[in-house]
Amino acid sequence: MSTQTKPSPVETTYREALNQALREEMRRDERVFLLGEDIGVYGGVYAVTRGLLEEFGERRVRDTPIAESVIVGAGIGSAMGGLRPVAELQTINFSLLAMDQIVNHAAKIRYMSGGQICVPLTIRTVSGGGNQLAAQHSQSFEGWYASVPGLKVAAPFTPHDAKGLLKASIRDDNPVIFIEHSLLYSTRGPVPPEEYLVPLGQAEVRRRGKNVTLVSYSRMVGLCLAAAEKLATEGIEAEVIDLRTLRPLDIETVIASVQRTKHAVVVEEGWRTGGFGAEVASQIAERAFDYLDAPVARLAGADCPMPYAKNLELMALPSEEDIVAAAQGLLGR
Amino acid sequence: MGEERLLEFLRRMLLIRRFEEKAAEMYALGKIGGFLHLYIGEEAVAVGAMAALEPRDYVITHYREHGHALARGLEPGKIMAELFGKATGVSRGKGGSMHLFDARRNFMGGYAIVGGSLPLSVGLALASDYLGEGRVVLSVFGDGAVNQGEFHESLNLAALWHLPVVFLCENNLYALSTPIERASAVTEVFRRGECYGIRGRQVDGMDVQAVYEAVEEAVARVRGGSKPVLVEALTYRYRGHSMADPVQFYRKRQEEEKWKQWDPLLRLRQRLESQGRLPPELRSQMEREVEAEVEAAVAFAEESPPLPAEELCHDVYSDKT
Numbered sequence A: 001m002s003t004q005t006k007p008s009p010v011e012t013t014y015r016e017a018l019n020q021a022l023r024e025e026m027r028r029d030e031r032v033f034l035l036g037e038d039i040g041v042y043g044g045v046y047a048v049t050r051g052l053l054e055e056f057g058e059r060r061v062r063d064t065p066i067a068e069s070v071i072v073g074a075g076i077g078s079a080m081g082g083l084r085p086v087a088e089l090q091t092i093n094f095s096l097l098a099m100d101q102i103v104n105h106a107a108k109i110r111y112m113s114g115g116q117i118c119v120p121l122t123i124r125t126v127s128g129g130g131n132q133l134a135a136q137h138s139q140s141f142e143g144w145y146a147s148v149p150g151l152k153v154a155a156p157f158t159p160h161d162a163k164g165l166l167k168a169s170i171r172d173d174n175p176v177i178f179i180e181h182s183l184l185y186s187t188r189g190p191v192p193p194e195e196y197l198v199p200l201g202q203a204e205v206r207r208r209g210k211n212v213t214l215v216s217y218s219r220m221v222g223l224c225l226a227a228a229e230k231l232a233t234e235g236i237e238a239e240v241i242d243l244r245t246l247r248p249l250d251i252e253t254v255i256a257s258v259q260r261t262k263h264a265v266v267v268e269e270g271w272r273t274g275g276f277g278a279e280v281a282s283q284i285a286e287r288a289f290d291y292l293d294a295p296v297a298r299l300a301g302a303d304c305p306m307p308y309a310k311n312l313e314l315m316a317l318p319s320e321e322d323i324v325a326a327a328q329g330l331l332g333r
Numbered sequence B: 001m002g003e004e005r006l007l008e009f010l011r012r013m014l015l016i017r018r019f020e021e022k023a024a025e026m027y028a029l030g031k032i033g034g035f036l037h038l039y040i041g042e043e044a045v046a047v048g049a050m051a052a053l054e055p056r057d058y059v060i061t062h063y064r065e066h067g068h069a070l071a072r073g074l075e076p077g078k079i080m081a082e083l084f085g086k087a088t089g090v091s092r093g094k095g096g097s098m099h100l101f102d103a104r105r106n107f108m109g110g111y112a113i114v115g116g117s118l119p120l121s122v123g124l125a126l127a128s129d130y131l132g133e134g135r136v137v138l139s140v141f142g143d144g145a146v147n148q149g150e151f152h153e154s155l156n157l158a159a160l161w162h163l164p165v166v167f168l169c170e171n172n173l174y175a176l177s178t179p180i181e182r183a184s185a186v187t188e189v190f191r192r193g194e195c196y197g198i199r200g201r202q203v204d205g206m207d208v209q210a211v212y213e214a215v216e217e218a219v220a221r222v223r224g225g226s227k228p229v230l231v232e233a234l235t236y237r238y239r240g241h242s243m244a245d246p247v248q249f250y251r252k253r254q255e256e257e258k259w260k261q262w263d264p265l266l267r268l269r270q271r272l273e274s275q276g277r278l279p280p281e282l283r284s285q286m287e288r289e290v291e292a293e294v295e296a297a298v299a300f301a302e303e304s305p306p307l308p309a310e311e312l313c314h315d316v317y318s319d320k321t
C-alpha cells in the first residue's frame, strides 16, 4: 500500500523563483523569449536570467543595446506579431525612457484597434530604494503604471508569488508591468515543486488579526509582518494584506478585512503625494467609511528625491517602527 | 510597366483623392470630429509602396494614414465609418482618423505619437524573423519623426539584428509648420541611416511608378535577408497639416503651385493619355466609379449605428489569460 503525498515545498530564493518561472515558461512555449540589457552572457544585473542563454540560445535570450524605448517597443511589436516577449528593464527608473511605448502604445493598442490586436508583453523591472543608490536609482513608479487602463501591474513579495505571478503574467494576453524589489532577491521562502500559477488580481491575507489591517505590497509587506509581530506582544492583533497585484486591484479583500478590524494602515515606498496608497485609502473611505473607527492612516516615502546618506535614506522610507506607531495611534494606545 | 497596372495605380490614387475631399466636406459638416490629416498630394507614395507588398507583409504607419489604408485595400466604407465614430468602423469607432487598424490585412495601425510606431515595426519584424514567416514590415513615418530618439533606436536595432524592415519616410518638407531645414541638421533623410550601415535611397514621391520600383527593390532586398533599407519619398501635402491649420502662415503660394505642377494624378494621367492608353470614356468611367464608391462609403458610415454605451470600457483588456 502506498500513500500519495504531495512533494513538499522547497526553500527557494526570490531570484531563483523568478528564474524558474522564466525557464518553465520558455520550455512550455516556444513563443516566449527574453530581451533586455545584459541579460544573456551576464545573466542580468540582478542575476535573474542566469543560465537561460546556455539553455535557450541567442535567439530566445537577446541582449540589447541601452535603448529602453526600442526594447519595450520591439517587445510590443513582436507581441503584436504573435510572440510572448518578456522584456527586462534594469530598473524602473529607466522605464521613463520607455514611458511612451508603455503608456501610449502597449496600453492602447487593443482599445484603439477595437479589440483586434492584443499585446501579450511582460515587462520585468526593479522598483524601490534602500540600497543608498540615491535619487535616480531608488524610485517607485508602479503606482503611476497602475493608473493606466490597459496595463496590469504585479508586485510580488514572496518567492512563491514571484514565480506564480510571473508565469501568469507571461500567459496573460495583456501587457503586464512586473515589479521586483532588489532587497527581496535573496530572501527565501517555500516554493512548491509542482507547476502552479498565481492569478493576477488576487490579494493574499498573510496574517490574520482582528484589531487593525495593514495593507501593502512588495518589500513593505515584510515590514508589516514584522510590525504585526511587535504589535502582537502588546495585545494588538494586526491583519496583514499583501496586495500582490496593483491592477487589477483586489479591493474586496481589503474592504472585507477593514469591515472587521475597523482600522487601516496603508504602506508604500513611493512618494506620498499621489501615491498608490492614496488610491487604496480613498477606496476604503468610499466603501467602508461607516465601519471605520479612525481615519485611514498612510505611510509612504518622504516627499523628496531619495538622498544618498544612509541615515537620511532610512528616514525617507517607511520603517517597521513607523508602522507600529501608526497602528498604535489608530487604536489610541 | 504594364498598362493594366498603371491604370490601377491611377484608379487607387483617384480613390484616395476623392475620399479625402469627401472627408474634408464631412468634417465641415461636423460629421467627423477630432484631428483630420488629409493625404491629398501624397497619393503616389501610398499607392506605389503598398503595391510592392505581399498580403502577408505588415504595414505600420503614422496618423496621416487614410491613403495607406485605402491603398492596402481596407474598405472605404469602414474607413469612413471609423471617421464618423461608428461601430462598423475599421477600429470599431474607438480609434478614429489617426488609428485605423485591420489585422486581417496585416495593417497594424496608424499611430499619433510622432516616431512612436518605429519601435513597433522593429518588433513586428522580429516576430516575422523569429517565426521564420518571411514577412517584411513597411514602416511609414514623416520627416518630423527622424529627429526623435525612437527613430535612431529603431534603425540601430533593426540593422544590428538584420530585421526585415523597409523604413519609408514621407518627406513632405514640413512637420506641421516647421520646414525640414529648420529641424534637421542633415536634410537628406535617406542618408540618415548611414551610421547604422543602412542603405538609403531617395525617390520622387510624386511619381507612383518610381515609388513602386524603389519600394519593390527595397522589399526584395530585405526579404532576401539583407539589412533594413531606408527609402525617402519626396512629396508634398497640398492641404494644411490638419483641418485646423492656417497653412498660409508658413508656406508660400508659389511653392504650393510648383508642387501641384508635379501632381501625381495629373502626371500619370497625362502620361497614359499621351500614349493613348486612357481614352476620355475610360477616364470618365473611372471618375464615375470612384465617386460612386466614395458616395457609398459615406452612405454606409451615415447609416451605421452609433456605438452603444457598453462599448466604453470594452476592449481595454483581453479576457483570455
Ligand SMILES: Cc1ncc(C[n+]2csc(CCOP(=O)(O)OP(=O)(O)O)c2C)c(N)n1
Binding pocket: B064, B112, B113, B114, B115, B141, B142, B143, B144, B145, B170, B172, B174, B175, B176, B241
Ligand atoms: C511626440 C509628438 N510630438 C508632437 C506631436 C504633435 N504633432 C503631430 S503631427 C506633427 C508634425 C509631424 O510631421 P511629420 O512627421 O513630418 O508628418 P506629416 O504631418 O508631415 O505627415 C506634430 C508636431 C505629436 N503628435 N507627437
Ligand SMILES: [Mg+2]
Binding pocket: B142, B143, B144, B170, B171, B172, B173, B174, B175, B176
Ligand atoms: Mg512632414
